[in-house]
Amino acid sequence: MDSTAPMPPAADSASDQFYCGYRPVAPSLRMTLAVIVIVLIAAFVATAAVMSRQHGDPGTGVWHFGTPREFVGRIVCEPYPMLLIVPKERGDVEALLLVEMGKFGGGQRALPRDGQWARVTGYLLERDGRRMIELLDGDAAFAAVDRSAVAGADRIEAPPEVHEVADQEMFGEIVDTKCYLGAMKPGDGKAHKECATLCIRGGIPPTFITRDNFGKRTYYLITDPAGRAVDERILPFVADPVKILGTVERRGSLLLFRIHVTTIQRM
Template sequence: MRKNNEFFVGYLKAPQSIVSFYKIVVPIFLLIAIAVGVWLSLNQQSAGKGVAELSNQSTMSGYLTLDPYPVLHHVGEEKRSVILVDRFKKSANDLLQPYANQWITVSGLPIDRGDWVMLQVPADAEVQVVSNKMGLEVSDQYLGEVTFEGEIIDSKCFLGVMKPGGGKVHRACARLCLLGGVPPMLAVKNQQGERLGYLLMNEDGSSASIPLSDKVAVPVRLSGTLLQRGELQYVRLNASNVKLLTGSKLADYGETLAQMSDEDVAMLNHDHDH
């Protein structure tokens, strides 16, 4: 007489064959799940080491310029140039307009990523005029004609406010920021693997935020004039000539974000002269 096949009944003790089966299968599935999780985490693109302070205010003093974006120059012992933005998705230009071309002190929430520093200035910020130091005007230094491939991003989110602050998942947010006047930036990776950033402005020196808002968070190729203004590097371009590249792969922008080195600038000028 044949024995009945073992059958699992919830309110009875499980048959030994089923218990033995799951003692083997469950650990295997757990190990596979752990291995997949580790593999995914190791192969995920870095969101970067940008830091945005949400509560610790910082006070900075420097010479304020507004064109094309608010920037505080000669800040601290390192004489850094600090980009100023509103606490929300908009430019701080209107708030700071009365203090243009003056030496001021202002407080806000700092954002830091590599060579780049930004300050979020609240609408009720107290701005103090230290002195009207005319003669500190920041002039442009011509660095050469350039062509870059990379991704146009909104500088505020990319430098640390959002993670990730680039790519298609961030496109809607980035577009709103640019429409509000947040400075657009091009993030690229050079042949040495370094991640570099360049602020973008129109050919006439005005803000390119709105003209570039429909070209954000996708691969692009653009050409223009590379300028140094204070400690920041800009590309002056015609927004209508920015070319969208085919494909969906975006650059790996790494942990931090630098600016073009003096050696690279010298090489650029050498190539241009010849």
């Protein structure tokens, strides 16, 4: 027998790491497993934090879908379809924008009723004191009323006070008003760009949102330089950070931003 031939290791040698599932974890593996678990937990927490920062603020908008409400006032369609009312709790004339269900403005049904006194029924959307009505389907959305049945009719008929500010260059984002007021959460940002574009193309009024250094938002209803509905040239800039030169006008309860679309610049 060759005495120089290697001998197999003894069964109780320290190099024998044969694993038995029913026995405690080997001491040499405990530290490795602990480090792996800690690293995985830290990676999970970091990933969750990054993903949460990438999602926009859902905002405070409320869509009272399923609870139709009635509002009585006068329908006007410039620059966008709206119902002028005098709420009891405010006393001033308020403009409630009118839109259809889905991604459509309220022009098709509101235009034939321009200037008429009416009871309008639909679902209220509201955010930061701005309100909108999503019209019911069918004939239930509109009912003609006599002027005498409308609270504050004299104030509604009176020409609104108009205050115009010199041209201003402002930074912000163009959103579709319906989604931003509560139909979608969030209703702004890149993730909402396609939806907002379809809504504005369908007639939903576009709004320009600016924020001051403290995060306070200001809402400007966007119009063309003559104060009419803006055209589709605005669509490529929806949901992007932009800089716009235009004229600010306060018309009653509305803040309008009259712009030339050609002045819009992406940031």
